[in-house]
Amino acid sequence: GVDPMSYLIRSRRLLCAYHSSGLYAALYVSGCASWDDADRLATGMECERILRDVERELVDLDIGELRSLDPESADEVTREAIRTLIRNARKRYKHVPDGPETIERVFRQTTGEVTPQDSSVLQQVLRGKLICLSGLGPRPFVRGDVDRLLAYCQERGIRVDLSVINGPDLHVIGGSALHVARAAVIARKGYAGRVPFLVSNVVIEGAPHTGRFQGVVRRYESVVDRLFADGRLREPVVPFLSRYGKLIATAEEVREEVLHLLDQTYDFQVVCRTAVRQGIQWVVTGLSGDQSPGRRVVRAHLMDAAMEEGMLDIRFASTAASAGGNYRERETLLELLARDAANTSSVGARHHLLESLENLREAWEEGLEKERQSRSFRKFRKESYEPVPAG
Numbered sequence: 126g127v128d129p130m131s132y133l134i135r136s137r138r139l140l141c142a143y144h145s146s147g148l149y150a151a152l153y154v155s156g157c158a159s160w161d162d163a164d165r166l167a168t169g170m171e172c173e174r175i176l177r178d179v180e181r182e183l184v185d186l187d188i189g190e191l192r193s194l195d196p197e198s199a200d201e202v203t204r205e206a207i208r209t210l211i212r213n214a215r216k217r218y219k220h221v222p223d224g225p226e227t228i229e230r231v232f233r234q235t236t237g238e239v240t241p242q243d244s245s246v247l248q249q250v251l252r253g254k255l256i257c258l259s260g261l262g263p264r265p266f267v268r269g270d271v272d273r274l275l276a277y278c279q280e281r282g283i284r285v286d287l288s289v290i291n292g293p294d295l296h297v298i299g300g301s302a303l304h305v306a307r308a309a310v311i312a313r314k315g316y317a318g319r320v321p322f323l324v325s326n327v328v329i330e331g332a333p334h335t336g337r338f339q340g341v342v343r344r345y346e347s348v349v350d351r352l353f354a355d356g357r358l359r360e361p362v363v364p365f366l367s368r369y370g371k372l373i374a375t376a377e378e379v380r381e382e383v384l385h386l387l388d389q390t391y392d393f394q395v396v397c398r399t400a401v402r403q404g405i406q407w408v409v410t411g412l413s414g415d416q417s418p419g420r421r422v423v424r425a426h427l428m429d430a431a432m433e434e435g436m437l438d439i440r441f442a443s444t445a446a447s448a449g450g451n452y453r454e455r456e457t458l459l460e461l462l463a464r465d466a467a468n469t470s471s472v473g474a475r476h477h478l479l480e481s482l483e484n485l486r487e488a489w490e491e492g493l494e495k496e497r498q499s500r501s502f503r504k505f506r507k508e509s510y511e512p513v514p515a516g
Contacts, residue, residue: 140403141365142396144423145289145333148368148386156362156493157379162352166383171348179340180252180331187301188247191231192239202316206306207232213306213326214250224250253332254305258312259323260294266321271296274308277317283307286335290392292426299332338387349383358383362493362500370395393423397430401439408441 143151149167152158158166166172194203207228214224227246231239239247258274260266271287275298278285285308289297299305309324311317332338352358353376360376367373367382368391400408408427424441431439 139363140400140405141363142400143365144393145391146386148382151365152358152379152383154363155365155373156497157360158352158358160490162357166348166352166358172345175341175344175348176331179338179344181248182340183253183301183337184248184251185244187251187303188231188239188244190301191228191247191251191303192234194232195235196233202307202310202314205310206303209306209309210251210302213302217326217328218250221246221249251302252330253299253335253337254302255288255297255299255327255329255332256305256309257291257323257325257327258296258298258321259325260319261322264319265294266296266319267294268296270317270319270321271298274298274312274317277311278304278308283311284336286332286337287390288332288334290390290394291422292394292397292429295422295426297327297334299327299335300337301332305332333387334389334391336388342384342388345387346384349380353380362496366396366399368392368396370399372399394426394430397427398433400427401430401434401436405439408439 141151141154146167149163152166153160153163157163194207196204199207210228211225214221214228218224223246227243228250231243231247258266258271260270268290275285275287283304285298285300285304287296288299291297298308300308312321312324314320349358358376358379360379361373364372364374367378368386368389370392371378373379373382408424427439431437
């Protein structure tokens with residue numbers, strides 16, 4: 126979510142890819158939705174309420190599980206997981222009074238119900254969690270090791286799912302705070318096999334791209350289908366890369382991509398491989414220049430994919446205005462984007478008037494609408510002139 130948007134520029138064509146919540150921006154760039162409707166799907170009041178309600182219900186279940194544990198008979202993995210939760214609450218939730226103490230108190234509680242005050246505190250510190258499993262060195266922690274860890278956990282009733290595949294040795298898993306903490310203990314102890322180089326917390330509230338959010342998808346479906354029925358969410362004018370590395374080109378594919386962003390694994394590794402095989406020349410990313418860890422992950426794994434395919438001439442540019450060293454890259458970028466926009470009827474002869482990426486947005490919207498109208502007209506003509514079957 127830090128650097129969610131990438132424009133993968135090929136010869137005479139722009140290819141949009143996204144990472145995690147960057148899907149909503151991809152909907153706009155590809156012409157599936159207006160800027161406002163894409164934003165409404167991402168942060169609109171109705172969608173935010175659905176997320177909030179489901180997460181609250183899930184945390185209530187998590188609180189019940191924490192309360193039901195017997196501190197005397199709990200196994201060592203569970204006890205260490207509780208200590209992990211307490212450390213995380215002390216480090217990440219300093220703004221929540223009594224957070225670590227409440228976790229300890231409810232874990233130790235053996236009679237009665239959880240008080241409303243304790244429940245309110247735990248609602249803030251026990252939301253779904255993600256952890257990243259990194260593997261470096263001659264024997265890295267790869268997908269097979271992750272699958273063994275997940276299988277080991279599932280056999281013991283620890284419900285964690287693969288959330289994001291960022292690369293061959295960089296995987297994110299997620300679930301409830303307690304179950305993720307248990308999985309982290311198992312990984313660090315090597316109970317499921319090879320120990321990862323690093324197990325680190327991902328600073329995102331909730332556990333997107335996991336089965337934990339299946340309840341969100343069920344409620345979210347009515348919102349998505351309403352936008353489709355109103356013609357505000359539609360097939361792309363410019364195809365974009367899906368979370369599993371396929372080109373999204375139809376309205377039904379758009380619907381599935383939007384609906385299952387939250388409850389299915391996002392595979393950035395296969396996105397990189399597909400992008401390279403599509404013949405990308407420039408990779409353009411936005412927001413924070415070359416400073417963010419998210420951008421370095423994007424760059425590293427795109428280069429890994431390029432090396433696998435024998436393509437070593439991929440160039441990178443940033444839209445970050447604050448990075449002075451990127452001035453020449455930005456000028457080249459503008460020229461490439463303007464040229465691509467002209468090829469999709471976005472700006473035509475006016476491309477030389479574009480002086481900034483901000484000016485490109487209006488022209489891009491105009492071009493997408495022209496292309497959409499042109500497609501509709503061609504479809505109308507085809508249907509109008511098709512021969513009528515005899516009889």
